[in-house]
Amino acid sequence: MSGRLIGVGVGPGDPELLTIKGLRALHEADHVFVPVGDTGEVGRAERVVQTHLEPERTRRLLFALSDDTAARAENWERAAREVSEPLRCGETCAFATIGDPNVYSTFTYLARTVKNHVPEVNVETIPGITAMQDLAARGGTVLLEGDERLALLPFTAGKNVLQSALSTFETVVCYKGGSRLREVLEIAAAEGRLEDAIYGSRLGMEGEEVIGASEIVGRKGPYLSTLIFSRREREFG
Amino acid sequence: MSGRLIGVGVGPGDPELLTIKGLRALHEADHVFVPVGDTGEVGRAERVVQTHLEPERTRRLLFALSDDTAARAENWERAAREVSEPLRCGETCAFATIGDPNVYSTFTYLARTVKNHVPEVNVETIPGITAMQDLAARGGTVLLEGDERLALLPFTAGKNVLQSALSTFETVVCYKGGSRLREVLEIAAAEGRLEDAIYGSRLGMEGEEVIGASEIVGRKGPYLSTLIFSRREREFG
Numbered sequence: 001m002s003g004r005l006i007g008v009g010v011g012p013g014d015p016e017l018l019t020i021k022g023l024r025a026l027h028e029a030d031h032v033f034v035p036v037g038d039t040g041e042v043g044r045a046e047r048v049v050q051t052h053l054e055p056e057r058t059r060r061l062l063f064a065l066s067d068d069t070a071a072r073a074e075n076w077e078r079a080a081r082e083v084s085e086p087l088r089c090g091e092t093c094a095f096a097t098i099g100d101p102n103v104y105s106t107f108t109y110l111a112r113t114v115k116n117h118v119p120e121v122n123v124e125t126i127p128g129i130t131a132m133q134d135l136a137a138r139g140g141t142v143l144l145e146g147d148e149r150l151a152l153l154p155f156t157a158g159k160n161v162l163q164s165a166l167s168t169f170e171t172v173v174c175y176k177g178g179s180r181l182r183e184v185l186e187i188a189a190a191e192g193r194l195e196d197a198i199y200g201s202r203l204g205m206e207g208e209e210v211i212g213a214s215e216i217v218g219r220k221g222p223y224l225s226t227l228i229f230s231r232r233e234r235e236f237g
Numbered sequence: 238m239s240g241r242l243i244g245v246g247v248g249p250g251d252p253e254l255l256t257i258k259g260l261r262a263l264h265e266a267d268h269v270f271v272p273v274g275d276t277g278e279v280g281r282a283e284r285v286v287q288t289h290l291e292p293e294r295t296r297r298l299l300f301a302l303s304d305d306t307a308a309r310a311e312n313w314e315r316a317a318r319e320v321s322e323p324l325r326c327g328e329t330c331a332f333a334t335i336g337d338p339n340v341y342s343t344f345t346y347l348a349r350t351v352k353n354h355v356p357e358v359n360v361e362t363i364p365g366i367t368a369m370q371d372l373a374a375r376g377g378t379v380l381l382e383g384d385e386r387l388a389l390l391p392f393t394a395g396k397n398v399l400q401s402a403l404s405t406f407e408t409v410v411c412y413k414g415g416s417r418l419r420e421v422l423e424i425a426a427a428e429g430r431l432e433d434a435i436y437g438s439r440l441g442m443e444g445e446e447v448i449g450a451s452e453i454v455g456r457k458g459p460y461l462s463t464l465i466f467s468r469r470e471r472e473f474g
Contacts (some may be wrong), residue, residue: 021253102373123473133364136339149390157384236360
C-alpha cells in the first residue's frame with residue numbers, strides 16, 4: 001500500500017490559470033499541502049488553492065526562505081516528515097506549487113526528501129502554466145514561431161550565461177533577475193536586446209505589472225519577476 | 238465597436254489540461270473556431286473542445302497542410318476572412334489551438350492575417366500547457382532546477398543548432414523532429430545525451446507513447462513528437 005504524492009502546478013497567480021486536471025487532483029486528494037513563508041503572508045500557491053477549495057481542506061507547510069543551507073535542509077526535512085505520514089498509510093497528498101512542478105519548483109526538492117522517508121511512494125506531477133507563458137499572453141508577445149529557438153534561464157546562472165543566450169537565441173526568458181534588474185538590463189542594452197523586451201511581475205494578482213523593459217531601466221524588481229527578450233515588438237494587445 | 242479574437246491554448250491533447258480560464262473563454266465566445274486538416278480527421282484541438290462544448294458550438298476552419306507556400310497563404314486568407322466577419326460586427330471569436338498560442342502556434346499567423354482585414358481587432362491569448370511540460374510530467378523528468386538552463390528548439394532549425402544546444406544547455410527540448418528521428422538521435426548519441434533523454438508522442442491521447450529515447454533508435458515518429466534531453470535520469474514515476 002503505497003501513497004501518491006502529486007505536485008500540482010497552479011500557474012503564476014491568476015486562479016483561473018489552474019488546469020481542470022489540477023483542480024480535480026486538489027479536490028480528490030486526501031490532503032492538500034501549500035507552501036508558506038515564515039512571514040505569515042499568504043503565498044501565491046495558497047491564494048490560488050483558496051479560490052477553489054474550502055480553507056479547512058489545505059494544510060500549510062512552512063518553508064522559511066533562508067540563505068542558510070543548513071536551515072533550508074532542516075525545512076525540507078520537517079516538511080517531508082509531515083507529508084510522509086499520510087503517504088505511509090497509502091493516502092494521496094497533493095502539493096500545490098506556483099508555475100509548473102517541473103520548472104524551478106520547490107516540489108522537486110520536497111519529492112526527493114519524501115522519497116528518502118517513503119521509498120515506495122508514487123510521485124506524480126500535473127503541469128501548470130509558467131510565468132513566461134502568462135507574461136507572453138498579457139504582454140501580447142509571441143514567444144516562438146517557425147524555426148526560432150528559446151532559451152530559459154535564471155539570472156543566478158551568471159551574467160555570461162545571459163549574455164551568450166542573448167547573442168544567439170531569438171527569444172530569451174530570464175527569471176530571478178528582479179533584485180539585480182540593473183545588471184540584467186545593462187547586459188540586454190549592450191546586446192541590443194532592450195528595445196523589444198518586456199518585463200512582468202505579480203502576474204494575475206493585485207499590483208500586476210506588465211511593461212516594456214526599456215521603461216524600467218534604473219529600477220529594482222521583486223525576485224519573482226520575468227523578462228522576455230524577443231526578436232519582435234509586442235505584436236498584439 | 239471592435240471585436241475580440243482570443244487564441245485559446247488547449248494543451249497537448251488531454252482534455253483536462255485545458256485551463257479554467259481557457260474553458261471560460263470558449264464558453265463565453267460568440268464563435269469558437271477549431272483548425273482542421275483536409276483529411277477530414279478530427280484534429281487535436283477540436284477533440285479537446287468537443288469534450289467541453291456542444292458540437293454545434295464549434296466552427297471548423299480548414300487548413301490544408303501544404304508544403305506549397307502559395308497554397309498555405311491562400312488557406313490563411315480564407316480562414317482569416319471567415320473569422321473577420323463576426324469580428325467586424327464587434328463579436329468575440331475564440332480560436333482553439335493545441336499547446337500554447339504563443340509557442341509555434343498557427344494562431345500567430347491567423348491573428349496577423351485577421352489584423353490585415355480588421356485592423357481595429359483586439360487580439361488576446363490565453364496560455365496553454367505545452368507538450369514539453371506534459372512529457373516531463375508523464376515521464377517523471379524534472380525540466381529545470383537551481384541554476385539550470387533550458388533550450389527549446391525545432392529540429393527544422395538545423396542539425397548544428399541542436400548540436401550546439403546539447404553541448405551547452407542542461408536541458409534541451411526538441412520539437413518537430415519525428416520524421417527525422419534517426420538524425421536527431423545520432424546527434425544526441427554523439428553528444429553523449431541519449432541516455433537520459435525521453436521521447437513522447439500523442440500525449441494524453443489514444444496511442445500515447447512515453448519512452449526512453451535510447452529505446453527508439455532506428456525508428457521514425459510523427460511530426461508532432463517531443464524529445465527532452467535532461468542531465469538526470471527519469472527521477473519520478
